[in-house]
Amino acid sequence: MPNGPDHQASTPERVLARPAGRFGHKPWLDYANLRLEAAVFLLLAITFAAVLGKSALTTQRLVFSPQSERFATFAFSDAKNGGRSVASIDPARPLAWSCEIRGGVQYPYCGYGLQLDAKRRDVGLDFTRLRTVTLRFTYHGAGDHLRLLVKASPPPALRARLGDELMPLAIDFPVVQGRNEVRLPLAQLAPEQWWVANHGLPSRETAPDLDQVHIVAITTRDAKAPDALAMSIDDIVFEGSYLSTEQYYLVILGAWLVLSAGFLVHRALGMRRAYETRQRMQAQEARLLAGAHAAEKAASSAKSRFLGNMSHELRTPLNAVIGYAYWLNRTDLDIKQRAAVTAIQSSGEHLLAMISDILDIAKIEAGKFELVAAPFDLRETLAGVGDMFRLPAEEKGLDFGVDIAPDVPAAVVADRKRVRQVLINLLGNAIKFTETGGVTLRVSVVSAQDASARLRFVVEDTGVGVAADQLDAIFRPFEQVGDQASRAGGAGLGLGITRQIVEMMDGVLDVDSQPGQGSRFTVEAAFAVAQPAPAARPVFAGVPKL
Structure with a gap:
């Protein structure tokens, strides 16, 4: 085993x-190797901190696919403005639609939309922590661009003035025939200019606010009659990440871990240099007084003291790390965060036990280990x-x-x-x-x-x-x-x-x-x-x- x-x-x-x-002179106690061991220890501490940092960010993901039940679909066209374009939804395939541009108006259009949270249309969904949207779909048509349209409640300063009217935010994106996968940053969403002009709003008051999004739609852009298109959407995925209060504490703990590790390495290397200086002085004195045997005995004694001092120096910051981990484990954490904190606590306790073993060896070597x-x-x-x-x-x-x-x-x-x-x-x-x-x-x-x-x-x-x-x-x-x-x-x-x-x-x-x-x-x-x-x-x- x-x-x-x-x-x-x-x-x-x-x-x-x-x-x-x-327990005399052993290769594993050669202090020439201490620098490498200190570097390995620091690397381990940085790795722990990196794992903490990664787990500190919570990813939020919102997926609309044919299997989703959080939306209702609808099609729209320029027919309500006097046009003759027709948009149709395929009843056999959710998120599949087609459109025929027939003209009759100056700017013909058609599109397909998702009414989010159909059971609570007056509330909408909060997109403030989402950063990107990925669209995967199959497209056939004459145009080479489409438009992503998001309708959200206007900013709080305008809600009293506009009432229940939604603000249309749009971003254009290119398409190709056949399979498409498009990733767009939500930060590029901008209010439709015709809507801003119709309400006479200054640009400083129309900054997008995505705390209540009601509709996500895809529409044509610069359509010309006659024309036709067909589109089948696999899914629409909104993604983002954020840092909660508990996760902020995790980041602080990770930073403390790195600082503690750096301090320990600095102290260990400093003590190593001091030890080497003392060792040279002891060797010189030993040659003058008693020769090689006395020098070896003095070096062994200095080595044991060094082990005891170094172990003591390690205990103080390790106790702090274990204490912070224990305190943080008592806060409100999710499963992933609690696992990371528990790993830090158990690792610190394990290292503390190893230090106690090193102290026992130092006592044995120094002849101070007694029953x-x-x-x-x-x-x-x-x-x-x-x-x-x-x-x-x-x-x-x-x-x-x-x-x-x-x-x-x-x-x-x-x-x-x-x-x-x-x-x-x-x-x-x-x-x-x-x-x-x-x-x-x-x-x-x-x-x-x-x-x-x-x-x-x-x-x-x-x-x-x-x-x-x-x-x-x-x-x-x-x-x-x-x-x-x-x-x-x-x-x-x-x-x-x-x-x-x-x-x-x-x-x-x-x-x-x-x-x-x-x-x-x-x-x-x-x-x-x-x-x-x-x-x-x-x-x-x-x-x-x-």
Whole structure:
């Protein structure tokens, strides 16, 4: 099964996990690579911000097609002005019409229109957030231009003067014989000049207002008698985008993410330069005082301090990012926006966990990683760890169980925090790399004496497994095994830290794995047995004993 920082492994035969050496100088800690790593981190932050920016814009789309039910069709011609032109609608094909120009007036015309929102003709549709219209149709006729006509309520300043009369807005477009697809910007719609002249309106008062559009029509332009045309419309699509208040907050969050990433990169590179300066000075002093061994020891100490300082510097802006994401997640967001905010929050929490692992490694290297032994309730701790992973396992459809042998002592003396950390790392990897089947934690007694017991903790899964030749690699920091598709996110630190903790407990970490069949991690260590704390007896005031 692929592995990384948090992965587990196993093999057909039991293989004892061998240490890869102490946490000394490693290629993955060469600070010459820090600049590249910082650039990658900044690129990831910019990518997150770009995804946020894209999702911040809400697209509005209004489609009129033969399947639509939000309009009523009608045809019109110059007949009402004394002309003889005839426009006809094909009853068998919605949005199909034809026209015969027969003259009889100075400017013959005909057309075909859609009465929008036929059930509420006094209101119309709001087109203010729409920016373009795309017409897809088939055309046959002598003319090479048509006109898109939009009738909307006049601007508020003119509505009292014009009453219910609609303002005709038009834009001309070229056509060719046969199939056409025309995309027009709605910003080019302009009032019909004859209408403006008839009402004696100044141009400054006739700016188009599309908050109430009632009619969308297509008419002839400069038609001549005799002439004929036929047109079949596939659809008319109005599109636009806008930024809501919640989306504005998303944009701010994306900008904050980029600024935070830039700050972190700047700090990391600055600390890298300071570290290199200190390293040169330490090397020079070491050559003068004690030679190569003293220089290596000083450099290792400086490296550990650098890791601790850098991790601390990363925590502050990361906590801010996670806090803003948590706050934003409590606002009114749609599904797409909430998914983006949740991704930011979970990614920040994941990165924060990775930083905690780096701090543990720094403590181990500096010799400051200590186990603090104290009595604690082992069974309660195991139950708590099981409850932590039961829901994630159920969400993936996995069987999950915790099996504690009856002779396992109720209380032991050990570092409870580190015991939990070992079990959490192993169970987390098991669930992460298991897609079907189940994950089980089994606890049993290997041997027991009056005041101590050697316990065995087994984490077994039916995941993807790990090949035998890759078992050593899973315990090396910042390494992942398996192909790219089977790897999971992480820094590659979890199993390395787990092995160090088990060794500090004078225990053994044993791994069995077979690719495609799952893995089994076994931890054995000796524990001092403690007496469980007596349960508190309830006191019932005022109730006599029976």
